[in-house]
Amino acid sequence: MAAWVKGGATDADAAVEAAATLLASARNAVLAGLCAELSAVRAAYHLADALGASVDPVAGPSLYAELGPLSRTGAMTTTPAEAIGRADAVLIVGNVPWDRPIVGDIAGSQATRGRAAGSERVILSLGGPRNGATRHVAYPVEAGGLAVSIAHLRAFLKGNLAGEAAYADLAKRLSSAQYGVVLYDPAEIGELGVEMLTGLIKDLNEATRFFGLSLADPFQGRALLQLAAWTTGQAPRVGFGRHVPEHDPWRFDSARQIAAGEADAALWLASLPAPRPDWLGTLPSVAIVGVGSPDASGDVADVVFAVGVPGESAGGSLWDERRAAIAYAPASGQTAELSAAGILTAIQERLTLKKAAAC
Missing domain, CATH: 3.40.50.740 (Rossmann fold)
Structure with a gap:
């Protein structure tokens, strides 16, 4: 019926x-x-x-997590095809992106275009799983959650925090990328997290090429x-x-x-x-x-x-x-x-x- x-x-x-x-x-x-x-x-x-x-x-929650930061500060973004074809470093933020097909597409290929063509692709994880079929370097999320972790990573990148902490190592890896991409789910990291991540990407572009790739909601x-x-x-x-x-x-x-x-x-x-x-x-x-x-x-x-x-x-x-x-x-x-x-x-x-x- x-x-x-x-x-x-x-x-x-x-x-x-x-x-x-x-x-x-x-x-x-x-x-x-x-x-x-x-x-x-x-x-x-x-x-x-x-x-x-x-x-x-x-x-709505996923869309508005991005629309606020986008209207205030803008964003530097890329497409799945560009990420797969050009990125030599991919930072995956949170747990949600790991269930999406694009992670397998990225892990199963290497850059074929641009300055990074032919180089080995590094997959990094912030607050994601430590084990699994995809080889990657994992960094834990801090007690304050993903948004706070992104803010601390940005502070290490800008030199406002220093030391031998794990985020200092992650900041160095991101800075050395020729074409980097951050993969994230807006609903998971929230509006504050998106705003921090947008700022992080802009900071990275002072020295190299880095872009955001947010996942579409289902x-x-x-x-x-x-x-x-x-x-x-x-x-x-x-x-x-x-x-x-x-x-x-x-x-x-x-x-x-x-x-x-x-x-x-x-x-x-x-x-x-x-x-x-x-x-x-x-x-x-x-x-x-x-x-x-x-x-x-x-x-x-x-x-x-x-x-x-x-x-x-x-x-x-x-x-x-x-x-x-x-x-x-x-x-x-x-x-x-x-x-x-x-x-x-x-x-x-x-x-x-x-x-x-x-x-």
Whole structure:
């Protein structure tokens, strides 16, 4: 079954009518998650505008960990292809990056372009695992966490701290690189860590070439960020209460709004896997989730749709981390009956009809 209303299986048209009625009766709705193909995210923004609702992606914490430092100080960045092709030294910060394919790509190759071509690649780890299949030099994280560790490393690099400490050795290794790359996950190191790391990279560029390569979150945040920019001219957390996009990362945080009682209805969009929020089902809600998802059942929200999963049971434009770009992912199996973009568009059309009838 592809749709449920109040726990009972139904057809898509009846579920669309129920969803439109639920959202139309709300004074302040939130559209959250947005972990989906770009066509669905675009349709969600259009629906939010029609409702006067706010938008908050599940990728928000990762995106905003970088957006703040980027807006204040800028950044010196590179791409996966450049890192693999040019880097003779790669510093991997934290634990999260080690589970990503790019670490294997880096470890299994050497620089083939630029000044470092043909030289042996050194892989360094700050606060990451000490053992494993990838050979690397590991440096422990300090008690204050990754952000404090990065700050101390920067102090050693600038000569503000000295001695035989491990970070002094790491600073020397980084300074001797011909083309260095720092690989990190923004959500893991946080906004302060990103700001410290950005400063560290700028300091290194006073003597050599060094760049940052942040990992994309697993919830399509990078693709969403680009769509938000070309659709609204703003970062993702926006509200359409006055039918113009108003950006405010604190005000339009969906969890904060719901906890404060400011929102009285919600739509959760996750055609790709994403952690279901604790608040879903605590207020009138609509859920659009992928076919086969554990959340594709009638007890998740008042109205539930099971739609095609992009790259599996539906085609869609998604973030490709290896290319660092948006790319189309065709369906790899049988196409699902419903699509997230189609459901969102149908809800918006039903809302338009309800407004016309009310006039």
